[in-house]
Amino acid sequence: MKIHPTAVISPGAELADSVEIGAHAVISGRAVIGEGCVIQAHAILEDRVSLGSGNMIGFGAVIGAAPQDFSHQAEISSEVRIGDNNRIREYVTIHRGTKDGTATTVGNGCFLMVGTHLAHNVTIADNVIITNNCLLAGYVQVGEAAVLGGGSVFHQFIRVGRRAMIAGGSSFNKDIPPFVTANFRNLLVGPNVIGLRRGGFSPQTRMEIKRAFKLVYRSGLRVREALADAEKSEWGPEAREFFDFIKTSRRGTCTSNRLADADDQGLGE
Numbered sequence: 001m002k003i004h005p006t007a008v009i010s011p012g013a014e015l016a017d018s019v020e021i022g023a024h025a026v027i028s029g030r031a032v033i034g035e036g037c038v039i040q041a042h043a044i045l046e047d048r049v050s051l052g053s054g055n056m057i058g059f060g061a062v063i064g065a066a067p068q069d070f071s072h073q074a075e076i077s078s079e080v081r082i083g084d085n086n087r088i089r090e091y092v093t094i095h096r097g098t099k100d101g102t103a104t105t106v107g108n109g110c111f112l113m114v115g116t117h118l119a120h121n122v123t124i125a126d127n128v129i130i131t132n133n134c135l136l137a138g139y140v141q142v143g144e145a146a147v148l149g150g151g152s153v154f155h156q157f158i159r160v161g162r163r164a165m166i167a168g169g170s171s172f173n174k175d176i177p178p179f180v181t182a183n184f185r186n187l188l189v190g191p192n193v194i195g196l197r198r199g200g201f202s203p204q205t206r207m208e209i210k211r212a213f214k215l216v217y218r219s220g221l222r223v224r225e226a227l228a229d230a231e232k233s234e235w236g237p238e239a240r241e242f243f244d245f246i247k248t249s250r251r252g253t254c255t256s257n258r259l260a261d262a263d264d265q266g267l268g269e
Contacts (some may be wrong), residue, residue, distance in 0.1 A: 003224050048096060052084035059090045060134045067098040067120030076100045083108040093116045143178060145199060163199060165192045175249040177242055188256040205238050214240040217256040
């Protein structure tokens with residue numbers, strides 16, 4: 001264990017033997033830090049924060065602060081839970097859950113870049129990349145291997161589907177389905193063909209996702225009609241995931257238009 005002499009460590013904190021803690025870092029309350037974690041200088045981990053193994057917490061990051069929610073009470077017991085092998089860079093802020101017994105969670109293998117903010121009760125799946133200065137409001141859910149471009153903002157309660165790619169500087173208050181690219185304000189561009197190819201999806205699967213996207217957003221049918229039409233055909237699991245995500249959306253999904261077609265953007269097969 002390597003702890004800088006200026007670090008402040010609560011006697012109630014649990015630290016694995018291989019942890020490294022930098023200058024002026026503060027580990028409060030009952031924080032739990034797993035094997036191989038590195039906490040850089042001036043980072044703050046508040047009470048009821050737990051880290052798995054192999055995480056890096058960058059300079060000045062604040063993990064586990066109280067949520068920015070007028071209804072939150074100081075006596076509420078909530079958490080931040082972070083998995084294994086995540087890189088959480090400088091000045092990232094992750095707030096704990098706003099209700100008793102709830103948590104903000106980050107999975108495994110994620111990369112949260114400088115200035116990212118996760119509000120209360122956000123859920124981040126595995127292998128997500130969140131680029132500099134993204135802002136995620138309360139209860140946002142981000143699916144596996146999604147990529148959020150720099151400076152993007154996400155309204156509370158929305159969902160970002162698996163393998164979605166978000167352009168920098170965008171803003172959203174509607175759900176973003178899996179396997180798509182999205183930009184500007186609530187606009188879907190088309191299937192995330194490049195990301196799917198890099199993720200090892202077969203040509204057949206990529207083509208079926210593209211066909212499912214066109215059925216919902218290019219056929220001229222209402223979304224409800226397109227989903228009903230999809231039930232008449234056999235689809236693979238990824239296309240079914242795409243349809244089911246849209247079907248279960250409470251806020252509604254982002255929209256699209258022909259000017260944003262993936263073929264026009266050079267993202268077709």
